[in-house]
Amino acid sequence: MIEIIVTILLISGAAFMLLAAIGITRMPDLFTRMQAATKAAALGASFIFCAVAFFFSELGVTTRAAATIIFIFLTAPVAAHMLGRAAYLLGVPKWEGTVTDELRDRYNLEKGTLSSKSIDSIKKIPVYKQP
């Protein structure tokens, strides 16, 4: 019984990770790629660690697997948010089919703050050039 559960969890976790990788290859711009990679990869990794916890069925292993899952779920959004903010401020090109950009004209680039009303940006978001 444990064997069936572990096998199903492993294969579904690996399938979610493969979905993340397909998303990162096929999506048209950075921000869509990032949302594909972060969420699907975190879910796949948590499935695989659940499989590890079921397979060993020991207190120490289960605690470590749970700690790893919690750590992934805490850090993946933070890292993705920091990277997305940096990329947006850098002016990474968006997909040409992008409908709305709600952050435009709301960043004060001098202070690095975000306001809820539209402000006249002193400095516009620059055109991306490779650092």
Added chain:
Amino acid sequence: MNIAEFTLLSKGLTVTIALLMAALFLAFIRLIKGPTLPDRIVALDLIATLIMGFIAIYAIGTNKPVYLDVSIAIALTSFIGTVAFARYLERGTKND
């Protein structure tokens, strides 16, 4: 408890490793193609998560749970690496 006793699970491990290898290959394509630096950082982050999965599968395959510690260490390093890269990129936008 030996892994060879579980016939279904050893087949499942083979399938899982094949799927993860395909995912690693696709992430590596994005790492090479770019086109921008943040794209490569996202690909690196995904590769670190994939390697964590690999190590967890290896722990099941060899029946040694100590390998989970390696996986935790990789999670810590990849998070710190991504945050450091993001700080570096954001620093580069200010012209001073």
